[in-house]
Amino acid sequence: MAERLFHAEPAEALRIVPLDDFTLVFHRPSGLTHLVTAPAPEILAILAGGPRTRDALLQRLAEAYDLADPSPEALDARLAELVAAGLVRAA
Amino acid sequence: MRHVFQVRIGPVGFRVGSDWRAPVARLEDLYAAYPRPEDGIPDFTVRLFAARPWRRWLRPSVTLGGDFVLPEAAPLPLSQGLLAAEMAMNLQMALGQRRYLLLHASTVERDGRALLMTGLSGAGKSTLAALLAARGWRLMGDEFALVDPETGRVHAFPRLVSLKNGAIPIVRAALPDARFGPLIAGTPKGDIRHLVPDAAAIARMDQPAEPALILFPRFGFAPARRPLGPSEVFVRLTQASTNYVALGERGFDALTRLVREVPARAIDYPDAEAAIAEVEALWAGL
Numbered sequence: 001m002a003e004r005l006f007h008a009e010p011a012e013a014l015r016i017v018p019l020d021d022f023t024l025v026f027h028r029p030s031g032l033t034h035l036v037t038a039p040a041p042e043i044l045a046i047l048a049g050g051p052r053t054r055d056a057l058l059q060r061l062a063e064a065y066d067l068a069d070p071s072p073e074a075l076d077a078r079l080a081e082l083v084a085a086g087l088v089r090a091a
Numbered sequence: 092m093r094h095v096f097q098v099r100i101g102p103v104g105f106r107v108g109s110d111w112r113a114p115v116a117r118l119e120d121l122y123a124a125y126p127r128p129e130d131g132i133p134d135f136t137v138r139l140f141a142a143r144p145w146r147r148w149l150r151p152s153v154t155l156g157g158d159f160v161l162p163e164a165a166p167l168p169l170s171q172g173l174l175a176a177e178m179a180m181n182l183q184m185a186l187g188q189r190r191y192l193l194l195h196a197s198t199v200e201r202d203g204r205a206l207l208m209t210g211l212s213g214a215g216k217s218t219l220a221a222l223l224a225a226r227g228w229r230l231m232g233d234e235f236a237l238v239d240p241e242t243g244r245v246h247a248f249p250r251l252v253s254l255k256n257g258a259i260p261i262v263r264a265a266l267p268d269a270r271f272g273p274l275i276a277g278t279p280k281g282d283i284r285h286l287v288p289d290a291a292a293i294a295r296m297d298q299p300a301e302p303a304l305i306l307f308p309r310f311g312f313a314p315a316r317r318p319l320g321p322s323e324v325f326v327r328l329t330q331a332s333t334n335y336v337a338l339g340e341r342g343f344d345a346l347t348r349l350v351r352e353v354p355a356r357a358i359d360y361p362d363a364e365a366a367i368a369e370v371e372a373l374w375a376g377l
Contacts, residue, residue, distance in 0.1 A: 019321040019325065019351065020320045021322065031336065031339050033343060035326065
């Protein structure tokens with residue numbers, strides 16, 4: 001079975017505004033406002049460049065953001081939250 | 092509706108219709124200095140009608156109505172007809188306003204810059220606004236701040252200031268020459284008395300102001316002040332807004348701009364005097 005790919009919503013569907021430790025994400029199709037914190041904005045930024053598998057995403061996060069302890073389980077949990085919020089699709 | 096009253100408060104025109112003369116007469120008296128809606132066309136219609144046809148004569152009570160209706164809006168005794176009219180006007184604004192982002196906040200202005208005060212009921216925002224007006228600030232409103240999504244500026248909505256319980260004697264002492272409505276005792280929020288905004292507040296109600304400071308006051312605590320980050324202010328103001336969700340992306344733009352550009356503080360205060368001193372000190376330090 002092929003590994004699942006995670007897709008960001010199309011760029012025009014999101015308004016992303018960093019504030020402080022939190023970042024606001026306005027989701028145009030639903031009209032919902034999300035308040036997210038690291039690593040969610042970083043995940044959205046990477047997926048905006050194209051769909052990735054969990055492992056490819058983890059590798060890119062570790063390279064780009066100097067993660068002290070890259071944990072696949074933690075990333076799974078964050079991805080599940082983003083999928084539940086409608087900001088990321090898994091296919 | 093047998094009796095009709097029309098008024099413009101800031102950019103919003105109202106038409107209040109009532110089955111009774113008394114609330115309309117009271118509104119005409121207290122809003123005597125205000126203009127009528129532009130072109131005679133109101134933005135909102137408010138109706139005060141009999142809960143039952145026969146109740147106009149027997150134990151009269153007033154039921155709120157309008158273009159937008161909350162089913163749980165409870166009938167109020169006719170002696171509270173003025174309060175019912177004010178509540179109905181607020182309700183229409185809260186439910187139906189689409190042009191401005193509505194924040195449940197009192198607003199005063201000095202030198203073209205606005206101070207917004209928001210918080211839970213009982214935080215003292217109406218009292219503080221009235222006391223600051225007594226010190227020469229322009230009262231822009233005690234209930235709603237209207238944020239224009241296009242410009243980021245705050246528009247005034249200086250309706251009657253609703254003072255409750257202990258605030259009534261404090262504000263009367265600070266503004267001995269001001270006009271007040273009748274004491275309305277025994278409302279769901281206790282005793283209420285309305286303060287008529289002064290002539291400057293009415294004459295200048297079409298002048299918006301740049302927001303300069305957002306305060307979250309809390310009455311009844313030892314003096315304390317705490318700066319608030321933009322994300323905490325954002326969350327608190329979505330809770331203080333009645334139409335953030337309804338405005339969609341325009342609301343998002345207006346609110347993100349506000350929290351990024353305007354500093355915010357939470358202040359605790361034991362009495363009005365301490366609060367006024369704190370506000371003046373914060374304002375001087377901007």
